[in-house]
Amino acid sequence: MTQPLSKFQSFLVFAGKVRRLAAPYFNSEEKWKARGLLAAIIALNLGAVYMAVLFNEWYRLFYDALQNKDQEVFWRELGRFSYLAFGFIIIAVYRFYLTQLLEMRWRAWMTGHYMNRWLADKAFYHLELARFAKGEDAPPDNPDQRIAEDMNLFTSYSVTLSMGLLNAVVTLVSFVGILWSLSGSFAFSFNGSEYSIPGFMVWMAVLYCLVGSVITHYIGRPQIALNFNQQRYEADFRHHLVRVREYSESIALDRGEPVERRHLSGRFGEVLGNYLKLINAQKRLTWFTSSFGQAAVVFPFIVAAPRYFSGAIQLGELIQISSAFGQVQDSLSWFVDNYSRLAAWRATTDRITSFEESFQALQAPEAATAATTHEEDALALDDLQLALPGGVALLSARGLSLHPGDSVLVKGPSGSGKSTLFRGLAGIWPWAQRHLRLPADFAERAMFLPQRPYFPQGSLRDALAYPAPADRYSDTELQQALRESLLPDLVNKLDEPATWGQKLSGGEQQRLAIARAILKKPRWLFVDEATSALDEPAEAALYTRLQALVKESDGALISIAHRPTVADYHDTQWGLQPGEPGGARFRLLPA
Numbered sequence: 001m002t003q004p005l006s007k008f009q010s011f012l013v014f015a016g017k018v019r020r021l022a023a024p025y026f027n028s029e030e031k032w033k034a035r036g037l038l039a040a041i042i043a044l045n046l047g048a049v050y051m052a053v054l055f056n057e058w059y060r061l062f063y064d065a066l067q068n069k070d071q072e073v074f075w076r077e078l079g080r081f082s083y084l085a086f087g088f089i090i091i092a093v094y095r096f097y098l099t100q101l102l103e104m105r106w107r108a109w110m111t112g113h114y115m116n117r118w119l120a121d122k123a124f125y126h127l128e129l130a131r132f133a134k135g136e137d138a139p140p141d142n143p144d145q146r147i148a149e150d151m152n153l154f155t156s157y158s159v160t161l162s163m164g165l166l167n168a169v170v171t172l173v174s175f176v177g178i179l180w181s182l183s184g185s186f187a188f189s190f191n192g193s194e195y196s197i198p199g200f201m202v203w204m205a206v207l208y209c210l211v212g213s214v215i216t217h218y219i220g221r222p223q224i225a226l227n228f229n230q231q232r233y234e235a236d237f238r239h240h241l242v243r244v245r246e247y248s249e250s251i252a253l254d255r256g257e258p259v260e261r262r263h264l265s266g267r268f269g270e271v272l273g274n275y276l277k278l279i280n281a282q283k284r285l286t287w288f289t290s291s292f293g294q295a296a297v298v299f300p301f302i303v304a305a306p307r308y309f310s311g312a313i314q315l316g317e318l319i320q321i322s323s324a325f326g327q328v329q330d331s332l333s334w335f336v337d338n339y340s341r342l343a344a345w346r347a348t349t350d351r352i353t354s355f356e357e358s359f360q361a362l363q364a365p366e367a368a369t370a371a372t373t374h375e376e377d378a379l380a381l382d383d384l385q386l387a388l389p390g391g392v393a394l395l396s397a398r399g400l401s402l403h404p405g406d407s408v409l410v411k412g413p414s415g416s417g418k419s420t421l422f423r424g425l426a427g428i429w430p431w432a433q434r435h436l437r438l439p440a441d442f443a444e445r446a447m448f449l450p451q452r453p454y455f456p457q458g459s460l461r462d463a464l465a466y467p468a469p470a471d472r473y474s475d476t477e478l479q480q481a482l483r484e485s486l487l488p489d490l491v492n493k494l495d496e497p498a499t500w501g502q503k504l505s506g507g508e509q510q511r512l513a514i515a516r517a518i519l520k521k522p523r524w525l526f527v528d529e530a531t532s533a534l535d536e537p538a539e540a541a542l543y544t545r546l547q548a549l550v551k552e553s554d555g556a557l558i559s560i561a562h563r564p565t566v567a568d569y570h571d572t573q574w575g576l577q578p579g580e581p582g583g584a585r586f587r588l589l590p591a
């Protein structure tokens with residue numbers, strides 16, 4: 001008994017997941033449109049079943065007219081057919097159109113919703129970090145695929161399959177009545193007594209489909225996991241292709257093509273291997289479902305034949321029985337026919353649910369951090385503890401502060417946590433205990449210049465102004481910033497579109513990021529090896545400009561650099577020293 005119960009429970013769990021994922025849309029600001037569309041689709045589906053009932057009745061009248069050679073009824077019924085068909089066509093067209101419309105709107109809403117959540121509170125970054133911590137295979141893999149593809153599949157399957165189920169149930173209820181009234185009872189004698197089974201055809205249909213559904217589930221079960229994996233392997237393969245494109249130059253210089261080929265072939269091999277398994281699973285199921293469908297064509301004739309040949313029913317009734325049996329069988333075998341899609345729906349639902357759960361899991365480490373706003377105009381590191389994703393304490397900093405006019409150089413061995421210190425100060429590192437006091441304007445006036453800056457695709461103007469809109473700055477301001485950051489050749493290319501992160505050299509990209517700082521005029525400027533690709537004269541000129549920049553806005557400069565010449569532009573040094581036994585690996589101390 002435990003087996004069917006656990007199956008039923010797993011169905012309830014699945015239904016709960018679908019409800020939780022669907023509810024936000026139907027309760028959203030678009031709820032009246034969404035509910036209205038859903039109600040219209042339900043009405044059209046019920047209309048379609050009603051049309052099928054009318055057609056079924058029409059079959060009896062039409063075939064009886066044929067058998068009786070009754071021309072008048074024949075032509076009248078043909079006339080009736082035309083307006084029945086007209087109604088059916090209108091319902092079919094609008095059922096399709098409104099269903100697609102609902103799927104599209106729902107997808108648009110869900111995609112927007114998850115896109116916002118992914119981009120909110122640095123979730124996109126923390127999800128990646130969490131995956132580093134838990135291992136590459138930890139969910140959610142490929143969030144891009146969740147947002148792009150799974151939202152589409154989920155909304156489409158949810159609408160078509162739930163409407164299909166509704167249709168099947170209503171058809172079943174409508175036609176079971178018809179079939180019951182047509183089928184008569186089946187009389188037989190057993191052990192000297194006479195027995196009669198009323199609604200014999202109905203029982204035959206139920207038995208036929210019950211056996212069919214159980215066998216389908218048994219044969220088709222492996223498809224659920226295979227479907228889940230297929231999406232994942234496809235996304236991994238695509239992701240690796242994109243990486244080769246992104247790092248094309250390094251790979252070409254390293255002559256890494258054979259390795260990439262091997263990796264790509266490996267990933268594609270997984271795609272194919274799993275797909276082959278899926279095809280085989282589907283083939284096994286198709287053997288059964290098509291035999292089941294073919295047998296269903298003759299099954300009602302075989303069962304009803306004795307009554308026809310004994311003269312108990314006419315040809316019209318026989319045809320009506322077969323059509324009603326077809327409808328009952330169709331609706332009872334909804335499960336058989338939709339098994340693969342149900343498996344895919346379930347896999348998609350599981351993937352989005354794990355995506356959703358990973359957002360919820362993220363909130364915990366963030367809540368542990370604390371940073372208060374300072375009344376004083378300074379950045380105070382009262383007690384900052386930073387750990388590695390696995391939990392190992394990496395760095396501790398206590399009792400340090402940064403005031404307007406300060407310029408500090410942070411030094412320490414590679415891997416000691418200098419960049420992580422900046423991540424902790426920026427508030428994006430989740431494994432942090434932050435007892436900081438931040439100046440009131442820190443959120444708006446702090447800027448972090450990384451070693452490898454990011455530029456959005458688009459015009460140079462967009463890349464320079466990022467993340468502010470391009471029209472925030474005039475052409476003169478943009479050109480001036482380019483000149484001051486030693487990029488005079490770019491001043492006439494403001495509207496040129498390009499992938500700037502690939503087109504410009506490493507040093508040019510660093511200069512472009514400095515131009516961005518010149519435009520933004522930060523008060524609290526954090527420079528993490530952001531001049532490492534420049535020659536010494538250029539570095540000197542640009543550091544002098546950055547010093548002047550923070551001075552103009554009465555701010556402070558804090559840098560990370562390995563090159564000794566950078567020390568000339570800073571008044572103070574903080575050093576990362578090995579920590580005490582039992583404590584963090586490194587301590588940040590004034591040098």
Ligand SMILES: Nc1ncnc2c1ncn2[C@@H]1O[C@H](COP(=O)(O)OP(=O)(O)OP(=O)(O)O)[C@@H](O)[C@H]1O
Pocket residue numbers: 129132133388389394412413414415416417418419420421
């Ligand atoms: N996303 C991450 N997942 C796991 N470990 C990480 C991650 N980011 C950084 N680390 C680890 O944290 C430690 C500190 O890294 P960090 O980049 O802060 O060092 P750094 O002092 O800036 O080094 P460098 O001078 O080489 O730039 C390193 O051991 C690094 O491997």
